[in-house]
Amino acid sequence: MSPAHETPDLYGAFPRLGPEETALLAAYGTRHPTLPGEVLIREGERWPAFYVVLDGTVAVIEASGHEERVRAVHGPGRFLGGLGLLTGQAEDLRAVACDPGVVLSVPVADLRGVVDEHPGIGDVILRAYLIRRGVLAELESGLRILGSRHAPGSRRLREFAARNRLPHKWIDLEDDKEARQLLDHLGFTPADVPVVILHGEKVLRAPGDAEVARAGGIPAPLAREMVGDLVVVGAGPAGLATALYAASEGLSTVVVDAVATGGQAAACARTKNHLGFPAGISGGELAERAADQAREAGAEFTVPARAVSLNRRERYYVVGLEDGRSVNAHTVVVATGVRYRTLEVPGAAEFQGAGLHYAATLTEAKLCLRAPVVVVGGGNDAGQAAIYLARRAARVRLLVPSADLGRSMSRYLADELRRDPGVRILLNTEVRELVGDAGGELRAVVAQDTRTGERREIEAVAVFVLIGAEPQTRWLSGEVALDEQGFVLTGPDVARLPASGTAARGEPWHERGRPFLLETSLMGVFAAGDVRAGSVKRISSAAGEGCVAVHLIDEHLKTTGHPPA
Incomplete structure (x- = not known):
C-alpha cells in the first residue's frame, strides 16, 4: 500500500x-x-x-x-x-x-x-x-449511527454525538433500505435500534449516552464519590468559566453536565461579538478551548452525568446524579442554563428531529443542503443560525415574531442579516402549522402575519426553532427560591424574601446576615449564567458571572471557616 x-x-x-x-x-x-x-x-x-x-x-x-x-x-x-x-x-x-x-x-x-x-x-x-x-x-468519519429519524432514541443519540463533537455518520433507516434489510437479516429488532458501529467492528445495540461516550473515547466519569470545595452543575460558558477560575485559584473543582461541555452556546454557529475574536468563533470551538483550559488548570469533568437533586449532608452539599452516584462539596454553582422553548403547533410532534430542529449545527445543516429552510426567532441565536444556514441552504426565511429586528438582536447581527442575499426576513410572522408531503416528509410551514391575519405556505424541508428560553431548574424545585418562570433568584432578589421562605431545606443565607451578589437562598449555593433570574443572555456575560462567582465562593469559604480542600 x-x-x-x-x-x-x-x-x-x-x-x-x-x-x-x-x-x-x-x-x-x-x-x-x-x-x-x-x-x-x-x-x-x-x-x-x-x-x-x-x-x-x-x-x-x-x-x-x-x-x-x-x-x-x-x-x-x-x-x-x-x-x-x-x-x-x-x-x-x-x-x-x-x-x-x-x-x-x-x-x-x-x-x-x-x-x-x-x-x-x-x-x-x-x-x-x-x-x-x-x-x-x-x-463523517468516526461512529456510524443507524436509526430512524422518527425515533426519540435515535434523535437523542444524534444530538449527543453532535453536542460532544464526536465525528459520526448518520444512516437513516427510513431512507437506506439496504441498511434496514441488513439489520433484519442479522436478527436486529426495533428494540435494538439505534445501532452504533465503532471502528468498523464493535456494535452497540440501543446504547445510552454514557455507553456511547465511553465507546467514543470520552474519558469515563470518576467512579469515586467526589468530595471537594466546589461542584459546578452545567458546563456551558458560565460553568466552564467558573471551573477555570476556581481550579486556577486552587479550589478542588468537579464539573458535571447531563450531555456535553458547551451548553446551548455550543449550538451557536458563529458569534462575532465575543471579546478577542474579531473574525468570530463558533460556539463549539469556544467550548472546546474553554474546557481544555479548565482541565489544564485542574478541574475534573464527569460527562454525561445528569444532576437530579440537591441536599445538605453535615458540612457538605450533595448533588445527586441520575445513575445513583453523588458529588459532595462545600459549595455549589448552578449553571444549568436554558433550553429553547418547543414549537406548539399542529405537526410539530410528527416532525420532531425529522425536519424540526432546535439547534443549527453542522449535523443539522447537512440535512438541508441546497434546499429551502425556515428559521424561527428574533434573537441573536436565530440570526446567527440564519446566516450560517444561508451558506448551505438554497434559501432561508427568518420568521421574526416582533415588528423590529433589533428589538432583541445585536445591531451588528441585524445589519448583517439585512445585507445577506440568502436570507429573507419576515417580521410580525409566526408559525401556525407544519405540513408534510405524501411520503411523510416536511414540505412547508404555514405562517401568519400577526398584523393582517393573512396566512401563507412557505416551502421548507427543515425548520429551526430558536425562540425563548426555559431554565433547567426542575432538579432544584423546593431547594432554592425560583421566580415565576423558574429562574434562580440571587443576591438582592433573595434578600427581599422572608427568612422563612428562602429555602425548603439547607442552610439559609440569613444566618450569615446577607446573601452575596450571585448567592441563592441557600448559603454557599450560587447561580451563574442564563439560569439566573435577571441575567444578560450573552456568552460573555455568562463567563463573567462565572468569574465573579469564584471570588464570592472564596469569600464564603473564608467566612464559614471551610479552608479549601
Whole structure:
C-alpha cells in the first residue's frame, strides 16, 4: 500500500511546526526511527506520546469494516493526533509509517509543561487539532449511527454525538433500505435500534449516552464519590468559566453536565461579538478551548452525568446524579442554563428531529443542503443560525415574531442579516402549522402575519426553532427560591424574601446576615449564567458571572471557616 498516493493531503494547508518550534520540542522528547508499516497508534487506543514527523511520512487511516481509507499523510514538520490526545479520548483512526523515517516522541504527560513554557507551540497545536476535528466531521468519519429519524432514541443519540463533537455518520433507516434489510437479516429488532458501529467492528445495540461516550473515547466519569470545595452543575460558558477560575485559584473543582461541555452556546454557529475574536468563533470551538483550559488548570469533568437533586449532608452539599452516584462539596454553582422553548403547533410532534430542529449545527445543516429552510426567532441565536444556514441552504426565511429586528438582536447581527442575499426576513410572522408531503416528509410551514391575519405556505424541508428560553431548574424545585418562570433568584432578589421562605431545606443565607451578589437562598449555593433570574443572555456575560462567582465562593469559604480542600 502506498498511502501517500491514494488521497489528497487534507491537512496540507493547516498549521504545522517550524524548525525552531521542533527544536524546542526536541529537548522534551526522543527520536524514534520508523519502519514501513509500523503502527504508531491503533483505533481504540489512547495516545502514549505526541509525535512530530522529522523524516519520512505517516498515514492516518480510517477503517470501516473491511475497507480502509487514508484521511491524511503527514510529512516533516507535521504532527499527529487530535483533540482526543489532549483530553484523554481514545483514537478513532490509525497512524502508520509509510516509509523509513524518524518521529520525535514527546510523552503526553510532558506536553502540558512544554506548552506552558512555550505558548506559541500550544497555539499551533490547538488550532491544528480544532481544524482537524472539523474536517473529520465534514467527512463523517468516526461512529456510524443507524436509526430512524422518527425515533426519540435515535434523535437523542444524534444530538449527543453532535453536542460532544464526536465525528459520526448518520444512516437513516427510513431512507437506506439496504441498511434496514441488513439489520433484519442479522436478527436486529426495533428494540435494538439505534445501532452504533465503532471502528468498523464493535456494535452497540440501543446504547445510552454514557455507553456511547465511553465507546467514543470520552474519558469515563470518576467512579469515586467526589468530595471537594466546589461542584459546578452545567458546563456551558458560565460553568466552564467558573471551573477555570476556581481550579486556577486552587479550589478542588468537579464539573458535571447531563450531555456535553458547551451548553446551548455550543449550538451557536458563529458569534462575532465575543471579546478577542474579531473574525468570530463558533460556539463549539469556544467550548472546546474553554474546557481544555479548565482541565489544564485542574478541574475534573464527569460527562454525561445528569444532576437530579440537591441536599445538605453535615458540612457538605450533595448533588445527586441520575445513575445513583453523588458529588459532595462545600459549595455549589448552578449553571444549568436554558433550553429553547418547543414549537406548539399542529405537526410539530410528527416532525420532531425529522425536519424540526432546535439547534443549527453542522449535523443539522447537512440535512438541508441546497434546499429551502425556515428559521424561527428574533434573537441573536436565530440570526446567527440564519446566516450560517444561508451558506448551505438554497434559501432561508427568518420568521421574526416582533415588528423590529433589533428589538432583541445585536445591531451588528441585524445589519448583517439585512445585507445577506440568502436570507429573507419576515417580521410580525409566526408559525401556525407544519405540513408534510405524501411520503411523510416536511414540505412547508404555514405562517401568519400577526398584523393582517393573512396566512401563507412557505416551502421548507427543515425548520429551526430558536425562540425563548426555559431554565433547567426542575432538579432544584423546593431547594432554592425560583421566580415565576423558574429562574434562580440571587443576591438582592433573595434578600427581599422572608427568612422563612428562602429555602425548603439547607442552610439559609440569613444566618450569615446577607446573601452575596450571585448567592441563592441557600448559603454557599450560587447561580451563574442564563439560569439566573435577571441575567444578560450573552456568552460573555455568562463567563463573567462565572468569574465573579469564584471570588464570592472564596469569600464564603473564608467566612464559614471551610479552608479549601
